[in-house]
Amino acid sequence: MERTRIVSERSFPRITLPAAEGGRPIEVTLIAQLDPGAGDALAASAGQRQRRHPAHHDALEEPSALLSAPDFARDDPTSLFSFSVGPNGHPFHRHAGRRVFTAVSGSGGARLRFSSATFEAAQADPGAFLRALHHVEVPPDCMFTVRFDGGTWHQFQPLRSDRGHPALFALSCHPDELAGLAEGPLKTQTAAGEATLASLTEVLPAPVAALLAEADRTGLAVAITTLALHAAPFSWQQGLCARLRSVAGYLRGLGPRRGSMGFVGHRAGLPAVHCAHGLPMDSLLQSQLTEGFQYQDCATVRLDADRLPQQSPATLLAALLQAFVEHPPTGVGRLMRLRNLLVGPLGLRTAQLGCPVSSLACPDSPGNASAERFLQRFPVLAQQHDAHSAQVILGADDRHLRFRSCVAVRIDAGKVEISLSTRVACRNGFGRCYMGIVDRVHRHYIAPLLLTSALGELLSPAARTAAAVASR
Numbered sequence: 178m179e180r181t182r183i184v185s186e187r188s189f190p191r192i193t194l195p196a197a198e199g200g201r202p203i204e205v206t207l208i209a210q211l212d213p214g215a216g217d218a219l220a221a222s223a224g225q226r227q228r229r230h231p232a233h234h235d236a237l238e239e240p241s242a243l244l245s246a247p248d249f250a251r252d253d254p255t256s257l258f259s260f261s262v263g264p265n266g267h268p269f270h271r272h273a274g275r276r277v278f279t280a281v282s283g284s285g286g287a288r289l290r291f292s293s294a295t296f297e298a299a300q301a302d303p304g305a306f307l308r309a310l311h312h313v314e315v316p317p318d319c320m321f322t323v324r325f326d327g328g329t330w331h332q333f334q335p336l337r338s339d340r341g342h343p344a345l346f347a348l349s350c351h352p353d354e355l356a357g358l359a360e361g362p363l364k365t366q367t368a369a370g371e372a373t374l375a376s377l378t379e380v381l382p383a384p385v386a387a388l389l390a391e392a393d394r395t396g397l398a399v400a401i402t403t404l405a406l407h408a409a410p411f412s413w414q415q416g417l418c419a420r421l422r423s424v425a426g427y428l429r430g431l432g433p434r435r436g437s438m439g440f441v442g443h444r445a446g447l448p449a450v451h452c453a454h455g456l457p458m459d460s461l462l463q464s465q466l467t468e469g470f471q472y473q474d475c476a477t478v479r480l481d482a483d484r485l486p487q488q489s490p491a492t493l494l495a496a497l498l499q500a501f502v503e504h505p506p507t508g509v510g511r512l513m514r515l516r517n518l519l520v521g522p523l524g525l526r527t528a529q530l531g532c533p534v535s536s537l538a539c540p541d542s543p544g545n546a547s548a549e550r551f552l553q554r555f556p557v558l559a560q561q562h563d564a565h566s567a568q569v570i571l572g573a574d575d576r577h578l579r580f581r582s583c584v585a586v587r588i589d590a591g592k593v594e595i596s597l598s599t600r601v602a603c604r605n606g607f608g609r610c611y612m613g614i615v616d617r618v619h620r621h622y623i624a625p626l627l628l629t630s631a632l633g634e635l636l637s638p639a640a641r642t643a644a645a646v647a648s649r
Contacts, residue, residue, distance in 0.1 A: 183409055190404045194311050197295045200326035201275070205289060205313045207404040208279075208320040214425030216318040217284040220343040221430065224261045226439070236375035238267035246370040247354045254353040258374055262287075262344035266334030269381045269389065271296075273357030277324045280347035282315045284426020286336030286419060287344045289313040291329060299330075299381075303388040306330070306381075307397065314403040316415070317342075317422035321404070327357045330381070337419065340427045351377075447632060450625040451477045461559055461568050462583035462598045472601035472612050476624040478632060479594045485635055490567035491552060493635070494586045497595065498555045498569070500631035501534040501584075509623055509630075526575040531627045532619070533582040533599050536571045565589060577608035597628045 194203040211219075227233060230242035241260035247253060260278075269290070280287075292299075294309040314336055315321050325331065335344045354372065358364040366372055381389065403410035408418055453475050456462055460475075485493060509531040517527040528535035537555060551557045551569050558581070559570040568585035583598040599619070603609045 183411075185409075190406065192313055192402045192404065194291060194313075194402075195293055196326045196329060197293045197298075197309075200328065201324075203291050203293075203325040203329060204323070205315070205402075205404065206322045207315065207406060208322060210316070210406045211281065211318040211320065213318060213422045214284050214427075214429040216282050216345075216422075217342055217426035218429045219281050220261060220283055220346040222437070223259070223346050224343075227259050227261065230259075234373040234375060236373070237270070237378055237380070238263065238265060239374060239378075241374040243373065244348075247351075247367075249355075249368060249370075254355055256351045256354050256372075258349045258351070259347070260349055260374055261346045262333045264335055264338060264341040264343055266332065266344055269330055269332040269386065270378045271328055271330045272377050272379070274327045274354060274377070275325070275352050275356065276327075276329075276349055277322070277352065278347045278349035279320065279322050280345040282317060282319045282321065282345050283335055283342040284317045284422050284429075285338065285340060285342030286317045286319075287315040288334045288336045289315065289323065290332040290334070291325070292331075294330065296328070296382075299385050303382075303385040306385050307388065307392055310397070310399045312399050312401045314401060314410075315345075316405055317419055317426070319406065337423050340423055342423065342426055349374075447629050447636070448478055448480050450628060451479075452620055452625065453477070456583075456598050456600075457585070457596065459566070460583050460585065460596075460598055461561055461570050462581060462600055464559075465570060465572070465581040465583075466579065466600050466602045468602075470600050470602040471609065472603075472616065473599065474620045474624060475596055475598040476628050477594060477596040478628060479592055482588060482591050482593045485593055490565065490586045490588050491562040493588075493593070494562070494567040494569065494584065495552050495554065496635055497584060497586065497631050498534075498537060498551070500634040501530065501627065502537050504630060504634050505530055506626045506630040509626055512618070512623070525577065526573065531623050532580060533597055533624055533627060534571055534584070536573045575604075577605055577611055578603045595628065595632060597624055599624065 190207040192205050194205075196202050224240065227240060227242045228235075230244070232243040234241055234243075239260050239262055241258050243256065244259055245255075245257040247256045269292075289312070291311050291313070292306050292309045293311075294306040299306040317336070333344045335342045354367050354377075355364060358367060363372070363376060366376065380386070405415055408414035454473055456473065456475050488496070510529070513528060513531060513535075521527050528538065530538050549557060549560065551560045555569070557569040558572055561568055566585065566587040568583055570581055570583055572579070572581035579602045581600050583596070585594075585596045585598070587594040587596075601612060603612060
């Protein structure tokens with residue numbers, strides 16, 4: 178007769194198991210119960226995203242992705258992996274380094290198998306491996322954490338395999354990716370940040386694996402610890418809950434699995450935009466349309482230089498122009514589509530970008546056909562740059578007006594000033610009527626929004642990280 182002991186726990190149910198040779202104990206902690214069927218659904222959706230990751234690797238029945246590599250140059254040996262274990266479980270194995278991971282069990286629950294036998298003891302006596310086995314059972318649809326020392330033999334399987342439930346999906350932190358690795362190709366690969374979960378894995382020796390498979394087939398008596406929430410282990414309530422969750426996971430899996438998109442939103446703390454009719458004295462726009470113009474404005478932003486990547490004025494200006502092209506503000510795009518719809522039948526020039534920078538996407542437009550290239554990339558009508566400033570002239574000619582814009586970056590005394598100036602010469606009465614309609618919208622909405630949207634891209638974490646990497 179099996180001996181059963183149940184202990185109630187008011188906090189997180191937890192089990193601590195001894196490790197081999199006095200190492201850090203194995204710890205499994207139950208955190209929370211999710212909705213019925215949520216474990217299978219989470220494993221399916223997260224597994225789909227994992228497969229699309231550039232660092233996805235599928236081996237040893239344990240698909241994984243390296244989400245964050247170690248940075249040994251900055252004395253950071255930690256790494257972060259995602260991994261999943263499907264309905265068939267994965268092989269018994271061990272790692273040289275310690276592991277800490279948080280996981281969600283499938284809707285059939287998860288069986289975590291550990292053996293505290295050392296590698297030497299298992300090789301000398303495969304039976305020692307079996308005698309050191311201990312199973313930890315995690316209920317269906319549960320969040321839990323696992324922590325164990327390097328060299329700990331472990332295997333994860335679904336607790337119920339009747340409906341093809343996955344065992345778990347997890348995020349695993351490796352505190353020191355080089356820990357326990359002997360000198361050789363694997364350590365060199367790991368030091369280069371190119372290790373995979375499979376390359377860091379050592380499976381059971383063949384004689385021990387064969388003995389374990391035979392013991393599993395014939396029925397092996399193993400010590401089992403069952404963690405539970407809301408209902409005591411081995412009770413009819415827990416059994417009923419497990420069956421209902423198994424069915425819920427199965428039913429949720431019958432629905433269509435549509436790959437959903439993910440998004441990254443960033444809102445930079447931008448300084449206020451100052452709008453004026455006058456131009457800076459050194460603006461290249463001062464030399465444009467000197468025969469006469471009817472409209473002129475200048476939108477300017479000033480901010481501390483340390484908020485932007487440490488680059489030259491010309492490089493910052495190029496990044497700003499690229500942001501105008503690749504990340505146009507949605508509101509301005511809608512206005513341009515409306516404008517194109519209204520003026521297209523009249524034979525006027527149409528553009529996808531806001532008019533102050535529209536010539537960046539239309540290098541062959543009238544007035545821009547002979548444009549030069551700024552940094553061999555962007556079509557401009559004129560340019561000027563030195564150690565402290567950079568500016569370019571954009572523009573185009575149309576039947577009703579001619580416009581010229583100046584995009585400028587100035588760096589002085591730890592401050593960066595970025596400006597977008599526009600000057601318009603009307604060719605006829607329709608041009609004057611047109612500018613009378615769009616004047617306030619351009620001055621108070623289009624120009625400031627174009628400037629702040631592009632500047633926000635320069636201040637985004639991704640842009641700063643890319644600039645830091647490029648400067649190494």
